[in-house]
Amino acid sequence: xxxxxxxxxxxxxxxxxxxxxxxxxxxxxxxxxxxxxxxxxxxxxxxxxxxxxxxxxxxxxxxxxxxxxxxxxxxxxxxxxxxxxxxxxxxxxxxxxxxxxxxxxxxxxxxxxxxxxxxxxxxxxxxxxxxxxxxxxxxxxxx
Numbered sequence: 001x002x003x004x005x006x007x008x009x010x011x012x013x014x015x016x017x018x019x020x021x022x023x024x025x026x027x028x029x030x031x032x033x034x035x036x037x038x039x040x041x042x043x044x045x046x047x048x049x050x051x052x053x054x055x056x057x058x059x060x061x062x063x064x065x066x067x068x069x070x071x072x073x074x075x076x077x078x079x080x081x082x083x084x085x086x087x088x089x090x091x092x093x094x095x096x097x098x099x100x101x102x103x104x105x106x107x108x109x110x111x112x113x114x115x116x117x118x119x120x121x122x123x124x125x126x127x128x129x130x131x132x133x134x135x136x137x138x139x140x141x142x143x
Contacts, residue, residue, distance in 0.1 A: 004100070007048035008089065008108050012116075014053050015085040025060070029053045056092040063091045066139065070131055074124075082117040083124060090129045095139050102133045 010032075018028040029050065036042040056063065067087055068076055076084060090109035094102055106129045113121040132139060 003046065004048060005108065007046050007052065008093075009112065010045065010049040011052035011056070012085055012089050012112055014049070015056065015089055016081060019081055019085055025053050025057050052089060052093060052097075055096055056088060059092055059096060060088075063088050066091060066095075066132065067128070070135075071128055080117060080121065083113065083121050086112045086117070086121075086125055087128055090125065091132055094129055094132055095136055102136070106130060106133065 014028050014032060015025055017023075018025040021028065029045070033045045033050075036044045064076055067079075067084070071079070071087075079087075086109050090105055093100060094105045097105075106126060109129055110122045110126050113125040117125075
């Protein structure tokens with residue numbers, strides 16, 4: 001598995017855990033880093049994972065607002081927790097990270113949905129992130 005793929009998966013897991021625990025993503029990230037330093041069996045949290053989690057945290061309210069605005073018939077609270085956090089991560093990377101091509105961001109998010117969520121989730125994730133890709137210039141301008 002490529003390093004960026006692992007980094008995204010870990011970032012998703014951190015967002016998911018924070019959501020489940022009702023903690024900030026920064027708190028959960030710090031726990032993961034601390035745990036990896038004190039237990040040799042735990043893999044280190046790489047720089048890209050930290051960049052994704054910290055970047056998401058910077059735009060958290062805006063990202064949730066975008067998801068609420070553009071997800072048809074789905075409120076954030078009604079969304080499966082897995083889907084919500086895959087979309088959060090994908091939205092951050094798609095709109096505010098320029099290093100990765102948009103198609104790769106969307107594909108990686110869809111792969112996470114296939115691995116961790118329901119049969120309907122990949123299409124939902126793909127559709128919403130594709131909408132954000134199309135709106136990206138205006139979403140950045142409005143941020």
